[in-house]
Amino acid sequence: MTDSTVEAVESFRLRARAWLAENMPRVDVDAVPPPPGDDDAEWVRTRELQKKLYAGGFAGICFPSEYGGLGLTPEHQRAFTEESEGYEMPLLLNVPTFSICAPTIMDMGSEQQKRERISAAIRGDEILVQFLSEPSGGSDLAGLVTRADRDGDTWVLNGAKTWSTCAYAADYALCLARTDWDAPKHRGLTMFLVKVHQPGITMRRITQVSGSTEFCEEFFDDLVLPADAVVGEVNGGWAVASRQLFHERTAVGGGSPFTSGRGTGRVSQPKPDLVQIARASGRAADPRVREMLGEGHALERVQEQLIRRVSIGLETGQMPSPAASIMRLGHAETDWRVDDLALEIAGGLAVSGEGPGRVGDNFLMRQGASLGGGSTEMSRNIISERILGMPREYAADRDVPFSQVKRGSS
């Protein structure tokens, strides 16, 4: 397909509008979201919706046609997303399947991987996830210890992964493992495409104190992987992971051309509404509480303003890309303080955990915002080292064969 044959965006938009009206169900505004940990029906529905899109010729808009997409431009995708407002969409596939995993495979995978996995995802047949973090890992992703050992033509995988979002619902995962223990840590990693549900993988859903079970933990026991499971080069896994992280940042920033429809379909923990809590506690007229209401509201507005400022800074090149960590740190700090204010405003009512905004329960997840997506400690390292140019922290594992790096007992 050459440029000259590309359908004009407006024409595409009108076609999409008509098709959506005829084929896609409207969002039910009164629908109650399922309780945490009980979203099987949603995943079934998601696959159905994606199959509809595919059947209608509106799936994988920005993916190349040779991998099952439409090969159109981000403007086409934007137009479709705008038109899809108000319709049910397979939003759960936006992250990580379409915005992270598929583009990574497209950048780094073999021709066969691209043809098979990307097109299956676009058809609504397969869901992709990431196996990256490990129980022993924390902030140090590249220090992972899951091992893949060569056995003739195959690889044997042993170890464990954790914090894999929605892995329970997935078909394939991008799994990073260590294949060379004598190389320094970034240089001995290999990325594999792993079938999620098969013998040799035990999966466990992690229950958070909020009741959410969207994260999973996986254990690999002598799981055999074929040679063609390798994505990119053997021992070149860090390059693949870096693309993944790049696509993840892009997706979080709202800049991915591969998402279709708005949002991720997952309900994040709602922020406490301080005014509502104050009223429920009978304290909305108390000047002490009013001062807290004002403080909380101000912080939330400032956080929006900070995001706007840094986004402009990044777009115009007036801020270096690590400045994204400023948004991240500001966000966590705002969350902490607003959660604290909610607790103070609720006063004696926090005992029950329930009530307005379930203040107490919410407070148990206070650190959520500062742990997901790289801890605030990492953000502070990045800001001081990469923006302010301060000396980097001593890394005891730099340029050291990984087998000689000290690892903790937990």
Next chain:
Amino acid sequence: MTDSTVEAVESFRLRARAWLAENMPRVDVDAVPPPPGDDDAEWVRTRELQKKLYAGGFAGICFPSEYGGLGLTPEHQRAFTEESEGYEMPLLLNVPTFSICAPTIMDMGSEQQKRERISAAIRGDEILVQFLSEPSGGSDLAGLVTRADRDGDTWVLNGAKTWSTCAYAADYALCLARTDWDAPKHRGLTMFLVKVHQPGITMRRITQVSGSTEFCEEFFDDLVLPADAVVGEVNGGWAVASRQLFHERTAVGGGSPFTSGRGTGRVSQPKPDLVQIARASGRAADPRVREMLGEGHALERVQEQLIRRVSIGLETGQMPSPAASIMRLGHAETDWRVDDLALEIAGGLAVSGEGPGRVGDNFLMRQGASLGGGSTEMSRNIISERILGMPREYAADRDVPFSQVKRGSS
């Protein structure tokens, strides 16, 4: 003098009581303290008072008689201090002359130094101070760069010292200088007894934002010191300084047997009185302000309770000696918060800087408590490393010839 000839404490007390009543002036409770930086008359008075004590046979109670003292016990000193309540006393000599410098000389000095300096101090003829910190120094005392170079039998001193409390009023100083640049930092230092007012020393009083000028800065230009100015061993200065620091801690903790009368005679910055500020601002009935009053008061009480707990812990051996840093950190933190509360309570009145408790001016010195006597950052290092046993910070100057240690440009 043998034990059997020691006067009983009660007899000593009665004699002291009678002598004080007859000889020492009563404290004038209506006397106005001199403005900061104008205490010359006080120093003259201090020497007079010490001479009176000496003449009356009540000076240097716990110092050995061979160095001009009375050779009595801490109980005698305590009795005298109790009896001296209500009388003018030479309190300015308590720190550092009697509680830090004289005992250090007694521990580490030559016989001649002990005989001359200690007895002169007890007679009220001489005042002793410390030349330790340096402009380039900060928390790293042993990293000092003032140099003393051997020249035949003498030493030639060049460099600068700072934060010398009350040096302007003193006669002799204990001055730590580097005498070996090829040794690691602690092992190339020597302590000297230096005449404070002499050619080759330029002294400047440091003005703090509070207006206080009690600290001085001294510059040495080819100042020649005789061989007998060395205190302790050449290149053994760190051992002397360690004794000084020990005596300083003891004095600050109120445990020195060498102080006579209560207090140091120096008016430290008064703590803001939050209730008074609230009343002056017309806000003492505002519930927001009342909550702050309660918070501030609670913090101050807790700090007293913390000091009591740690003191008992140290005394009973249930806490290791670095636990003193817990008191120090708690103190600084309390000060910070109380100063912040004062500012918030004063509200719009803080503009003028004056008014109740001179809130604004006081706020300018907010960090005072966390800088003097070792920064709070050092306290946190000590608590985490020496109490919790966490790994020590990497010191780039450990076991390195000092001449090879990197030094900054400021």
Next chain:
Amino acid sequence: MDLVLSADQKLFRATVKGFLEKEAPLTRVRELADTSTGFDRDWWSRAAELGWTAMLVSEELGGGSVSGDGLLDLAIVAEEFGRGVGPGPLLATNIVLAGLAAATDGPDHSHIVEALVSGESVATWAVYEPGGQWSPLTPGLTAKPGSDGFVLDGVKDRVELAEQADLLLVTATTEQGLTQFLVPADAAGVSVEASRSLDLVRRFAEVRFAGVEVPGSAVVGLVGRAEPLVERQLQVAIVLQSAETCGALERVFEFTTQWAFDRYSFGRPLASYQALKHRFADMKTWIEACHATTGAAARAVQDGAEDAAELVSVAKSYVGSRSTQILQDCVQMHGGIGVTWEHDLHLYLRRATVNRALYGTPEDHRLRIADIIAPSERKTS
């Protein structure tokens, strides 16, 4: 709590600790979370045999303490309780006992005291009312003269273990003023409805009183004169609550510090990172301060010191605020695992958060302190 314990107290602490570790480890606490009662009555009777209900009661009534300073001994139990997020009515029953023991005038409740001390009976204080913040002196629940005593009408909530308790100590407004009544939980007109609790085993309920008739002998102390008793109960409640929170902090700090030693990142233990070390130093300092102020409050209440009310509020102001701050930072130190259900951190955070909220928040107690140090501007309400 106090650094210096007598030999008897040390032995007592070891006994308490051993009993809790054996009979109520965290695995058991998690099991109890799924039961309707949150604790086991037999277990509680055995705890009572160890003296946990006797400390605030005179020997004539079956009470007695280890050191003669009953509240200080009891605070030791509370601290160990906090270390293990213990189940059961330790606080609830002892708060009621504190009131009964102090009510030297008025009807005799010695048989009830004995039943509480033996662990046979369980009591709890019904003092909060729906939607309300801490204001124990002005209950909306009324007690009006009835044919044979009083008739109680009104609603209480956040009543600890009300579903499990045999007796409720109820604050009420009578014509003569604030009065407390001991009401059997099964009295006609009393209905109890469990409410959700943030704590896994410390349950709360709403209790409705609809024309509940009680005899005059149900009054605790004198009619209209309950204020000093309420103050006494509050003081004991806060000392025990603060001691419990101190124990929780101590335990969490222990395992978080251990985590920092064991967990490596970039080839180095977390404990080697200065930014984290400094936060541990802050936490250590705050925990020592929590112990210090709790110990001082306990001693003042034990001695009936003039500033006992003030020191209790000082302790609540400090411990209430610092505790959740410390625990959240410990969560942060753990990373993602710190917000999982399987990690024990949230059990402690739940307990501390409930303790923070109950019997006046730190903010409420700051106002109380202001009323002490700046009484002339006290709001007349």
Next chain:
Amino acid sequence: MDLVLSADQKLFRATVKGFLEKEAPLTRVRELADTSTGFDRDWWSRAAELGWTAMLVSEELGGGSVSGDGLLDLAIVAEEFGRGVGPGPLLATNIVLAGLAAATDGPDHSHIVEALVSGESVATWAVYEPGGQWSPLTPGLTAKPGSDGFVLDGVKDRVELAEQADLLLVTATTEQGLTQFLVPADAAGVSVEASRSLDLVRRFAEVRFAGVEVPGSAVVGLVGRAEPLVERQLQVAIVLQSAETCGALERVFEFTTQWAFDRYSFGRPLASYQALKHRFADMKTWIEACHATTGAAARAVQDGAEDAAELVSVAKSYVGSRSTQILQDCVQMHGGIGVTWEHDLHLYLRRATVNRALYGTPEDHRLRIADIIAPSERKTS
């Protein structure tokens, strides 16, 4: 302030910066601290020639701005002012000009506006009253009908540069309600007494009005209808004040970061210590947030946006609190030298502390925000 400036604005910023660096460096500010006036009138006239008084005024009255968005341009000046702790009536005069320019009804003050724009005249806003916190809508100073206009009686304090000003814009209560008057500083019955200022060059005074007669033409806007003008003046005041504080923060952060690179301890630069690095990261984040909220408030006020009042209070709430926190941590980073007179840190801390306190504290503005987001419980006072 805004990250994206036009070429004209960039040039303008450079001009302002150059002028301040040459004509009012910190050494000059320290000299001015010892003068009675705190600034030089000639210098101010030259500053006015650069347009510093013209930004909020229409072109007919001799005004004009660089970008057409006068307040945004003026905020650039204020930010540079903050970087150098600038002297003079930049804020005072522009606040008055904001009110005069907005008072399209009522007596004509165009000759005064022209004199202010040219720098020939200096004006200031007299809005605070002794002992009082921020409550601009209910002045105790009264203006009663007189033979030939009004008679003013009352006292104002914290009047910026009142000793140096030619004109006072005075808030007063009349029978018709809140009214503002332009009063010559040398009018009969006006007496000015300097008060102490925490800022070295930004002076304040108490001004007494004893039977001060002013003609009806002294009214700004309409009698009894000053509330929108006062709000406008407040909004401009806080935008300029916040921009100034941002400039101060930026400069102090620069030299403190440099200090951390240059200063060594234990053979390592301070900037290599993680605990300090993390505090620098926090400060950097907060400073960006200060810029962000100041820029948003400036834009909203410039555009007369519906949420301008809210965003102004948001900016004050945030910048007011964070600024002193950041500056104090910069003092801490410097060690002892940070609290000496000879170090420049305190000049910045003084300015920021005065800015924090003036035109409503952060706490006052939080209450204002609450009145916007939860109006139904607003206190009727």
